[in-house]
Amino acid sequence: DQQVKQNSPSLSVQEGRISILNCDYTNSMFDYFLWYKKYPAEGPTFLISISSIKDKNEDGRFTVFLNKSAKHLSLHIVPSQPGDSAVYFCAARRTTSGTYKYIFGTGTRLKVLA
Amino acid sequence: DARVTQTPRHKVTEMGQEVTMRCQPILGHNTVFWYRQTMMQGLELLAYFRNRAPLDDSGMPKDRFSAEMPDATLATLKIQPSEPRDSAVYFCASGIPDGYSPLHFGNGTRLTVT
Numbered sequence: 198d199q200q201v202k203q204n205s206p207s208l209s210v211q212e213g214r215i216s217i218l219n220c221d222y223t224n225s226m227f228d229y230f231l232w233y234k235k236y237p238a239e240g241p242t243f244l245i246s247i248s249s250i251k252d253k254n255e256d257g258r259f260t261v262f263l264n265k266s267a268k269h270l271s272l273h274i275v276p277s278q279p280g281d282s283a284v285y286f287c288a289a290r291r292t293t294s295g296t297y298k299y300i301f302g303t304g305t306r307l308k309v310l311a
Numbered sequence: 312d313a314r315v316t317q318t319p320r321h322k323v324t325e326m327g328q329e330v331t332m333r334c335q336p337i338l339g340h341n342t343v344f345w346y347r348q349t350m351m352q353g354l355e356l357l358a359y360f361r362n363r364a365p366l367d368d369s370g371m372p373k374d375r376f377s378a379e380m381p382d383a384t385l386a387t388l389k390i391q392p393s394e395p396r397d398s399a400v401y402f403c404a405s406g407i408p409d410g411y412s413p414l415h416f417g418n419g420t421r422l423t424v425t
Contacts, residue, residue, distance in 0.1 A: 203353070229411050240315070240402055240416030241354070248411050286354060290408070297342050297361060297408040303353030 200224050201289050203302035211310050216274040218305050220287035223268065227289040231299070232261060232272045235284045244285075245272070277309045313337045315417035317403050323423045329391040332420045334403030335384055343386045344404040344414060345371075345378055354402070360386065393424045 202221045210216045220230075228249035233241035247254040247261045247270070254261050260273045274281055284304045290297070316335040324330055336343045344359040358368035358378040368378060375394070380386045390397055400421050404414040 199352075231413055233416075238418070240317075240404075240418045243413040243415065246411065246413060288354075292408075292410055296367065297359065298356060298367065299344070299404075299408070299414055300356070301346070301354035303351070 199303070200227075201287060201300045201302040203285075203287060203305050205305050206303070207306040207308070209308045209310060210277045212279060213276045216272075216277045216281065216307055216309065218272040218274075218285050218287075218307065220270045220272075220302055221268055222270075222289050224289070224291065224300075225265075225268065226291045226294065227300075229290050229292050230261070230263060230270050231288045232259075233286045233288065233301075234281075235286065235304070241286055274307075277307075279309050279311050282307055282309045313415075315403055315405050315415055317401075317417035317420050319420055320418065321421045321423075323425065324393055325425055326394055327392040328424075329389065330393050330397075330422060330424075332388045332401055332403075332422070334386040334388075334405075334417060336386065336403070336405030337415055338384075340405035340407055340415070342406055342408050343380060344406075345386070345388050346402045346404060346416075348400040348402060348419070357388070357401075390422075393422075395424045398422055398424050 231246040232244045235241040288301045342361045345357040346354045357370040360380045363380040400419045402419045404416045406414040
């Protein structure tokens with residue numbers, strides 16, 4: 198039962214254009230959402246997050262959008278750079294449950310073409 | 312810059328052998344997680360500890376996997392006996408998940424069971 202889904206295994210984007218990575222979740226009790234970036238042979242590194250009281254959070258070239266009614270979040274990277282080529286994981290958790298689980302998706306491999 | 316440290320980085324072993332993976336969480340982090348990366352499941356949660364106490368190991372095959380945290384600076388994941396299907400990258404992560412805060416990952420142990 199995959200509670201966090203990333204339906205696009207891969208995405209290719211031209212350098213300088215926008216990259217949009219998508220993530221869907223099934224548990225309406227999730228209230229904290231995160232994006233991680235992973236390079237080969239390294240662990241995932243935290244990129245940006247958003248709590249359910251917001252619908253947008255921005256950090257430089259990275260913006261995360263949350264649509265609670267659709268149970269959908271997206272990560273926008275503008276402009277995309279070759280160094281952004283990596284696997285991106287979205288994650289979600291329920292902060293009020295008394296558990297501390299972070300549930301991850303299957304990842305989307307982004308390739309930014311120079 | 313504080314980091315989660317995992318050893319070994321790579322492990323090749325024969326089917327039936329015992330494998331032990333180690334993790335040193337970031338000092339002060341009270342919650343430690345073990346994840347396994349597979350192509351199909353993405354980052355799959357195996358087990359986690361809070362204040363060294365095991366809170367959830369429902370993601371682990373109980374008959375062969377065990378996780379312990381003998382002290383605040385060391386978490387271990389053991390597989391005995393190992394099987395080829397255990398081949399994957401195993402990540403340790405630590406954090407202080409009280410509210411909205413991210414996890415920090417180590418660089419993983421790549422396990423190959425032949």
